[in-house]
Amino acid sequence: MAGAERMTATLANALAALGHNVTILSLWDQASQFALDPRIRHEALFAQRPSFKRAYLATVAGIRRHCRAHRTEVLVQVDTMLALFVLPATVGLGLHHIAWEHCHFDQDLGKPARKLARRLAARFCRQVVVLTERDRQRWREALRPRSDIVCLPNPLPFPMPPEPAPRTQKTVLAMGRLVAAKGFDVLLHAWQQVAAQAPGWQLLIHGEGxxxxxxxxLINELGLQDRASLPGICHDPQQAYGRASVFCLSSRYEGFGLVLIEAMAFGLPIVSTDCETGPRELLTPGQDALVVPTGNAKALAEALLSVIRDPDGANRLADAGRRKASTFALERIALQWDALVKAQP
Structure with a gap:
């Protein structure tokens, strides 16, 4: 249910619709959490997650066997870490190899091997796709790559809503994996301050982790049992956005921040931290979002209260955000991917 998996399904569906013969190879678990075009073949190397240290050679052999069986011409690895498996697996096969980076360059997610994998991708892949221009510059400065570093943002995974959300409910929405990087602890501390000054408003944090x-x-400790809730994974994000009045991103860091684009598409005013790399590039402070420093609960609370108390200001943010979201339409970005996979060496 994570963002990279969601984008994999979104892009696969779009490329299949453009006439490409698409196969998704998962390392484990053939069941997709996201709907796939019936023309897409989805396979898995293992029924359950193995120890990749013990199963390294079996993984490399399985990827090679898959590529040869399907006569793969273009291989997109949906994480630069996968270069450690995919590069040895495809030696001599003559594939057009693209690495797709979903994290920002200065974050390794606790896996030091990611730094090595990125160096290998920058040297041996034909292209490395990153999500922001800031990250593209970091790759080029740090690694002096032989690969072409291409910036292609994540697309809006659903059609642009014809109308914005009505914003009639006193609900602030946050969405993401329940991990430290998302800063939901900071958001709850901020919400304690908001709840004391904004009667009737509720905080929903959708996600699991x-x-x-x-x-x-922390909700119990702060006395927020009746004002904040963790309803779990959101299986219908469009419904959740449609019922909210404000969207808050409290992350300590982000690779992109697709939820910002989704919320803006529904005309929700945005309150966000100024974190690398996505929000810092996606948002224009004061124009389409209120932006505060990371880890600052007081500033986050003040920004949320400002949006709650100033409907006219909230409307201006919402209108500007909706215009920006339209530039991330799936059809537009799918055509850029189409051109990339067709590119000649």
Missing amino acids: EERPALTA
Whole structure:
């Protein structure tokens, strides 16, 4: 249910609609959490997640066997870490190899091997796709790559809503994995301040993850049991956006921040931290979002209260955000991917 998997399904569906013969190879788990075009073949190397240290050679052999069986011409690895498997697996096959980076360059997600994998991708892949111009510049400065570093943002995964959300409910929405990077602990501390000054307003944090016990305990500790909730994974994000009045991103860092584009598409005013790399590039402070420093609960609370108390200001942010979201239409970005996979060496 994570963002990279969601974008994999979104892009695969779009490329299949453009006439490409698309196969998704998962390392494990053939069941997709996202709807796939019936023309897409989805396979998995393993039924359950193995130890990749012990199963390294089997993984490399399985990827090679798959590519040869399907006569793969273009291979998109949906994480630069996969270069450690894919590059040895495809030696001599003559594939057009694209690495797709979903994190920002200065974050390794606790895996030091990611730095090596990025160096390999920058040297041996034909293209490396990154999500922001800031990240593109970091790749070029740090690695002096042989690969072409291409900036292609994530697309809006659903059609642009014909009308904005009505914003009639007193609901602030946040959405993401329940992990430390998303800063939901900071958001809850901010919400304690908001709840004391904005009667009737509710905070919904949709998502699942390892921080659920800690966040549940924090809600109880702050006395927010009736004002904040963790309803779990959102299986219908469009419905959730449609019922909200404000969207808040409290992350400590982001690779892109697709939820910002989705919320703006529904005409929700945005309150966000000024974190690398996505929000800092996607948002124009004061024009389409209120932006505050990361980790600052007081500033986050003040920005949320400002949007709640100033309907005219909230409307201006919402209108500007909706105009920006339209530039991330799937059809437009799918055509850029179409051109990329057809590119000649």
